[in-house]
Amino acid sequence: MRTINIGIIGFGTVGSGTAQVLHDQAELITKRTGAKIVLKSILVRTKRVLPDEFSDVPVMVDEDAFFGDPELDIIVELIGGIEPAKSYILRAINGKKHVVTANKALISACGVEIFAAAAENNVEVGFEGSVAGGIPIIKTFKEGLAANRIESILGILNGTANYILSEMTNKGLPFAEVLKTAQDLGYAEADPTYDVEGIDTAHKLAILMTMAYGMEVDVSAITTEGITKIEPIDITLGKEFGYRIKLLAVSRNHGEHIEARVQPTLLPDDHLLAAVNGPFNAVHIKGDMVGDVLLYGPGAGKMATGSAVAADIIDISRNILHGAENRVSCLSYLPEFIQPRRITPIAELECPFYFRFTTLDKPSVLAKISGILGRHNISIESVIQQGQLDDGTVPIVMRTHSSCEADVEKALEEIEALAIVTAPVVKIRIFV
Amino acid sequence: MRTINIGIIGFGTVGSGTAQVLHDQAELITKRTGAKIVLKSILVRTKRVLPDEFSDVPVMVDEDAFFGDPELDIIVELIGGIEPAKSYILRAINGKKHVVTANKALISACGVEIFAAAAENNVEVGFEGSVAGGIPIIKTFKEGLAANRIESILGILNGTANYILSEMTNKGLPFAEVLKTAQDLGYAEADPTYDVEGIDTAHKLAILMTMAYGMEVDVSAITTEGITKIEPIDITLGKEFGYRIKLLAVSRNHGEHIEARVQPTLLPDDHLLAAVNGPFNAVHIKGDMVGDVLLYGPGAGKMATGSAVAADIIDISRNILHGAENRVSCLSYLPEFIQPRRITPIAELECPFYFRFTTLDKPSVLAKISGILGRHNISIESVIQQGQLDDGTVPIVMRTHSSCEADVEKALEEIEALAIVTAPVVKIRIFV
Numbered sequence: 023m024r025t026i027n028i029g030i031i032g033f034g035t036v037g038s039g040t041a042q043v044l045h046d047q048a049e050l051i052t053k054r055t056g057a058k059i060v061l062k063s064i065l066v067r068t069k070r071v072l073p074d075e076f077s078d079v080p081v082m083v084d085e086d087a088f089f090g091d092p093e094l095d096i097i098v099e100l101i102g103g104i105e106p107a108k109s110y111i112l113r114a115i116n117g118k119k120h121v122v123t124a125n126k127a128l129i130s131a132c133g134v135e136i137f138a139a140a141a142e143n144n145v146e147v148g149f150e151g152s153v154a155g156g157i158p159i160i161k162t163f164k165e166g167l168a169a170n171r172i173e174s175i176l177g178i179l180n181g182t183a184n185y186i187l188s189e190m191t192n193k194g195l196p197f198a199e200v201l202k203t204a205q206d207l208g209y210a211e212a213d214p215t216y217d218v219e220g221i222d223t224a225h226k227l228a229i230l231m232t233m234a235y236g237m238e239v240d241v242s243a244i245t246t247e248g249i250t251k252i253e254p255i256d257i258t259l260g261k262e263f264g265y266r267i268k269l270l271a272v273s274r275n276h277g278e279h280i281e282a283r284v285q286p287t288l289l290p291d292d293h294l295l296a297a298v299n300g301p302f303n304a305v306h307i308k309g310d311m312v313g314d315v316l317l318y319g320p321g322a323g324k325m326a327t328g329s330a331v332a333a334d335i336i337d338i339s340r341n342i343l344h345g346a347e348n349r350v351s352c353l354s355y356l357p358e359f360i361q362p363r364r365i366t367p368i369a370e371l372e373c374p375f376y377f378r379f380t381t382l383d384k385p386s387v388l389a390k391i392s393g394i395l396g397r398h399n400i401s402i403e404s405v406i407q408q409g410q411l412d413d414g415t416v417p418i419v420m421r422t423h424s425s426c427e428a429d430v431e432k433a434l435e436e437i438e439a440l441a442i443v444t445a446p447v448v449k450i451r452i453f454v
Numbered sequence: 455m456r457t458i459n460i461g462i463i464g465f466g467t468v469g470s471g472t473a474q475v476l477h478d479q480a481e482l483i484t485k486r487t488g489a490k491i492v493l494k495s496i497l498v499r500t501k502r503v504l505p506d507e508f509s510d511v512p513v514m515v516d517e518d519a520f521f522g523d524p525e526l527d528i529i530v531e532l533i534g535g536i537e538p539a540k541s542y543i544l545r546a547i548n549g550k551k552h553v554v555t556a557n558k559a560l561i562s563a564c565g566v567e568i569f570a571a572a573a574e575n576n577v578e579v580g581f582e583g584s585v586a587g588g589i590p591i592i593k594t595f596k597e598g599l600a601a602n603r604i605e606s607i608l609g610i611l612n613g614t615a616n617y618i619l620s621e622m623t624n625k626g627l628p629f630a631e632v633l634k635t636a637q638d639l640g641y642a643e644a645d646p647t648y649d650v651e652g653i654d655t656a657h658k659l660a661i662l663m664t665m666a667y668g669m670e671v672d673v674s675a676i677t678t679e680g681i682t683k684i685e686p687i688d689i690t691l692g693k694e695f696g697y698r699i700k701l702l703a704v705s706r707n708h709g710e711h712i713e714a715r716v717q718p719t720l721l722p723d724d725h726l727l728a729a730v731n732g733p734f735n736a737v738h739i740k741g742d743m744v745g746d747v748l749l750y751g752p753g754a755g756k757m758a759t760g761s762a763v764a765a766d767i768i769d770i771s772r773n774i775l776h777g778a779e780n781r782v783s784c785l786s787y788l789p790e791f792i793q794p795r796r797i798t799p800i801a802e803l804e805c806p807f808y809f810r811f812t813t814l815d816k817p818s819v820l821a822k823i824s825g826i827l828g829r830h831n832i833s834i835e836s837v838i839q840q841g842q843l844d845d846g847t848v849p850i851v852m853r854t855h856s857s858c859e860a861d862v863e864k865a866l867e868e869i870e871a872l873a874i875v876t877a878p879v880v881k882i883r884i885f886v
Contacts, residue, residue: 043743047601053668053791054600054783150598156744158598165597166582166590168486169479169764236485294750297729302746311475312588312751312761314734318726319747329744332601346778351486359485 023052026339027062029094029119031110032101033072033081036124036151037064039328040098040335045075047332057339063088065110089113096338098331099123108132115139115147120347122334124151124327130225130241133232137352146341147352148334153226154179154303156326157319158333162307163233164354170309172234176453177271179226181301181321182210182217183249187267187286188299191257197250209301219248220269220284227271227284230305234273235280235363236355243365245283252286256378256448259406259419260288263376266296267450279364281371288376288452369428374403374452379418379437380445383410387442388418398433400425415444421452455484458771459494461526461551463542464533465504465513468556468583469496471760472530472767477507479764489771495520497542521545528770530763531555540564547571547579552779554766556583556759562657562673565664569784578773579784580766585658586611586735588758589751590765594739595665596786602741604666608885609703611658613733613753614642614649615681619699619718620731623689629682641733651680652701652716659703659716662737667707667795668787675797677715684718688810688880691838691851692720695808698728699882711796713803720808720884801860806835806884811850811869812877815842819874820850830865832857847876853884 028044030037044051044061051059063080064072065088072081082088089097097114099121101107107128114121116139123129129136129149140147150160154177163172178184182204189200201218204210216222224246228239249269260267265288274281289296294316298304303321308314320326341347353360381387392402406419434447460476462469476483476493483491495512496504497520504513514520521529529546531553533539539560546553548571555561561568561581572579582592586609595604610616614636621632633650636642648654656678660671681701692699697720706713721728726748730736735753740746752758773779785792813819824834838851866879 043601047603047743050603051601053787054596056788156741157747158594161593161598162590164486165769166593166765167761168768169475169483169761171479171482292729294726294729297724297726309588309761311479311757311764313755313758315589315749315751317747317749320745323745325743326745329599329601329741332743333598336600337597340781341776341778344773344776344778344781346773346776346781349772349776349778349781355485356488 023056023058024343025058025060026095026342027060027093028096028098028335029063029065029088029091030061030098030100031065032099033064033066034100035324036327036331037100039324040100040331041076043325043328043332044335051336055336055339055343057343059335059339062094063091089117094119095342096120096122096335098335099125100331102127104128104131111136112139115143115145118143118145120146120338122148122331122338124149124331126152126222126225126229130228130239133229134238137357140352141357144347146338146348148338149229150334151327151330153229154305155181155319155321155323156329157303157305157317158330159230159305159317160233162317163230164350167307167309167312167315170311171275173275173308173310175227175230175234175271175273176295176306177227177230178268178295178298178304179223179271179321180217180269181303182214183223183269184298184303184321185209185301186218187249187252187269190252190254191266194254194258196254197252218250220246223269223271223284227273227282231273231280231282233354235275236353236360237280237363238360243282245285245368247285249286251448253448255417256450259378260376260450262406263288263421264291265289265452266291268295270295270453276366279366281366283368285451288450290453293453369431371427372424374424374454375422375430376450376452377420377422378448379443380415381418382442382444383414383416384442387416390440390442391418391437394436395422395433398429400429400433424454455488455490456775457490457492458527458774459492459525460528460530460767461495461497461520461523462493462530462532463497464531465496465498466532467756468759468763469532471756472532472763473508475757475760475764476767483768487768487771487775489775491767491771494526495523521549526551527774528552528554528767530767531557532763534559536560536563543568544571547575547577550575550577552578552770554580554763554770556581556763558584558654558657558661562660562671565661566670569789572784573789576779578770578780580770581661582766583759583762585661586737587613587751587753587755588761589735589737589749590762591662591737591749592665594749595662596782599739599741599744599747602743603707605707605740605742607659607662607666607703607705608727608738609659609662610700610727610730610736611655611703611753612649612701613735614646615655615701616730616735616753617641617733618650619681619684619701622684622686623698626686626690628686629684650682652678655701655703655716659705659714663705663712663714665786667712668785668792669712669795670792675714677717677800679717681718683880685880687849688882691810692808692882694838695720695836695853696723697721697884698723700727702727702885708798711798713798715800718882720882722885725885801863803859804856805886806856807854807862808882808884809852809854810880811875812847813850814874814876815846815848816874819848822872822874823850823869826868827854827865830861832861832865856886
């Protein structure tokens, strides 16, 4: 029986999870592939003792020895971040090794360079684990929906942010308090910026857009807004309007240009994505042939991401066994068909909005605000004005009809300049 | 550029949908595969004129001419049913042609024979379109979750039945009336037996079980019950208990034996599958590594199923281009590892139950019924007793704690023999 030798770089959460999957499922994987997939070596920064089941796997700190092993078929990078991950991956590729990674920051930033090097060396790069944890979403774009022009992608792609919003929704607690608990429980990092500011979600959306549309994506062109400014009152009032707040990645294929944004968004209660709670992820795809498809599952975690990384290892192993390397293009389209596409400037987009104004309890406040909105072509669908808060201010909440982002920006600038408006306007997009 | 030639058998809903997908997406498919996929011929029973876009595709009624074309790479069977579909598929396989089909009845009944013939001739058989329409569920089992021992499968796999239950739920209408409308709208067949009696769902569950567990499945061993006896009152009272009724395919991997059943089932309101409405399908999978994954999408339809059939065509084409035929085993496991597994006898299973008793308005009815239940180890969790109906009977509705199917059967037999019980007991399983 053919043996496929795996070398793993990094033995943190996902690295040890992947090793565990390969160990625990060795027999199952052989039954499915006809090959023996063997963890042959592990490269780490600092020498250490591994759990018993891996006691016969050499743990190396010597990069030359690790990369120089001619018997390795696939090198699996699971340290994350840009460097040294990028150098390791390029070294593996130049040494004619196939690569598997779960590194979304690297793939979204340097994918073009990495995939070009892989093509030159006729090796594969698998990255199923980089988006939406255990959900086989990359494979779905590349293969399952390969006969579809993708019309839109909606994603809940960050488990930490979704967990925080779910807890805020269920318990009525403020952001900072939920974040603290999440950190204590290990659901959020000490520095949660990437997760709560939407950056991680934007990286993942960029990867999905490449798969979907055959385009190179500059992550910085994706308008990205986090959830740190969401307050319990917005969640409560959103509920009264029939919505739930989610940190939503949205991309729509407008043909000439592609919409792409990551923002807290009010989703109608009866939308399937509104029911995705806790650390789970989900991706809703509209294909021109298939219609609406949704994939849901764990967005992170040792074994769930290990499952996705192992799926890539199995995929590449099947190709090695059949001499079919690069049977499916890394980028879902052949490299010569990957094209630049214009990202729609945010100012050109339209959607209904939720606004919360913090105002002084003076007559004609509502008239002034709605007057400004009207002059900027923003029409109000409904208003909730509540009583005075302890600090003497009055919150006014509005839901608008579909309005242009550029108009909204100008209107809110004028409104925030009013003396009767005492805090920045809270603005949340409503999904339609 | 390499050309892959396709021959389609049948030009009904799915046949014409598949032809349309290949036609409309020709350029896209080339960009993804590097090949030209060409519809070269169509075999039909009666000669006819096709829509303009297919005017240059020969429509044949001569089987020998169709199967004898040495240039065909893949033959796509889309006529459904056992014969002549089976003979056509075997003829294609014996002629060394790859096969794609969406025929769940055939695959679930004769898969073993068909896959053995395919292995002998080193050709592939794709059947993504046979389960859950456009959802890439077969690929997910074979590849995306290949590193997982599957612990359970829950599925809403029949769009017609789900549409009928959704309409009954939303509009409070009786089964017969909704069925009639569904037939008028073309959502249900003139003879709806397969859909509403759970037979179609059982076929699909059998296919998924083979993919998941590496077992041969005898469809007749799957306990199958339809939705024809569900009444609006059960939907209403189910709601009061916090449930929704779905025609659910359930399979659990108990190691030594495998649970498999298709039954109307009360699902908790907050279960994701409870939110799957109308003609949509969804499959919830629990993998030992990945945890909970759900796939949702259109369960049928010309273009959605066409998308799945085209995905198989693309998959096989990619294998042809790389000389990697049978890169993934048709059955998800290598044939030598497909094993018989015992299906759990229904009498051994346990779950909570919903019972609706139709009784005369006499004293001690409740005492008699609950006495019998108690003697059979069935403990009641809650009871709703409503007022007399127009026909003078009184409905008593109960939710039980987890109870053994064998006990339930015996108890209900005794209860139905009581003179005060005037109609068969309605019994619906509650999902836990």
